[in-house]
Amino acid sequence: MTISSVFDIGLVVLILTIGASTIVVREAFAAVIGFVVYGLLLAIAWVRLSAVDVALTEAAIGGGMTGMLMLGAVARLRFAKGTDARTSLPVRLAVGILCALVAAGLAIAVLSPPEVIPTLAPMVMENLAQSGLGNPVAGVLFVYRALDTLLEKVVLILALLGVWSLAPDRVWGGIPGLRVYAQPSSTLTFLAQLLPPVGIVVAIYMCWVGAKEPGGAFQGGTVLAAMWLLVMIAGLKSVPSTSQPWLRLLLVVGPAIFLAIGLAGMVLANAFLDYPSGYAKALIVAIEFSLTLSIGVALGLLAAGPPERVRQP
């Protein structure tokens, strides 16, 4: 048994223990903290599977952003009235057996080797050089499956519209109900002053390097969103009202540029979302940078929640 397989087994045991604890612990707060740790451990598992792009996304979104949303929700639900009756023991046993069966079925599927191995990897690598990109995952995201990526950004905006729509009518276009802890000269203030310059550089770097190495618009956008939220929570910048024109412009600029370049491809290249030869990398980098901005704003606003206060005139 090599040292790396000992590491893997230890990692899997940790992931399963913490994963199970998020289900069985009674306190919702403990479950959410467990979920954040779980997300980070899962990111290590993705690194072990040589999927570094996925690992970065999982750590940023799966652990960080989802965890933050849930922590906010736990804080508000603490004062909720009424508790649900827990499921009875026989039902829990039956459900447990059925879930174990599902897991066993999946385990058999994982362990049984396929007869024909389907893969598109050779085709990806064959044509990747034409796009000028060095990262095959970025190649798939922005060249072969660009439509998926475009629609994914639209889904983010649709989700944000959905969240905003949950606000009562009178506060439509108001200020999101993000909790602000404005205490001058606290550690939070210090961090909110110290981290953003570093974070912004890291975000730009991740976005730029995404063409060649693991990284990309999504990971960069998440870092930007985290920095923005930090500054807002520390009270150094006020939470903007959702009716601000600049905010809405930033939200749509990424998908709009993506769509415009895609439509231009119909004229200048052969098809929708096709890039004219020789300009592919430049166009993709332009799309990535504008998407990073839009994603950062969209994620920040999703985390900030629906509008709760009317904008003061």
Next chain:
Amino acid sequence: MNAPALFGLCGAALVGFGLYGLVTNPEPLRKILAFNLLGSGVFLVFGVVSRRAAASGLGGDPVPQAMVITAIVVAFAATAMAIALVLRLLEETGRSTLSADNPGGTDKDRGNS
């Protein structure tokens, strides 16, 4: 057993945990959390199963990796929406339960499929 198969089995077990939590836990927020656990288990199984095809001198197959990245993002968007629904429910009724006045209405809070 090689490392990918080990993580594949881990993913299978996580799907089981997530499904159990989703069905048995009555609190909406815990259901959302369990649903995320279920989803990440599915991503892991998918990543491992498709990784068997890793060829062309790559560590992994880039096509399923790109799909998992998209999936994580969409799952986050759905989670944000679901949490907003739960908080709105709290604001309207002062409760965070679904069972008493709305039996069988638990489909709403999941927000993802």
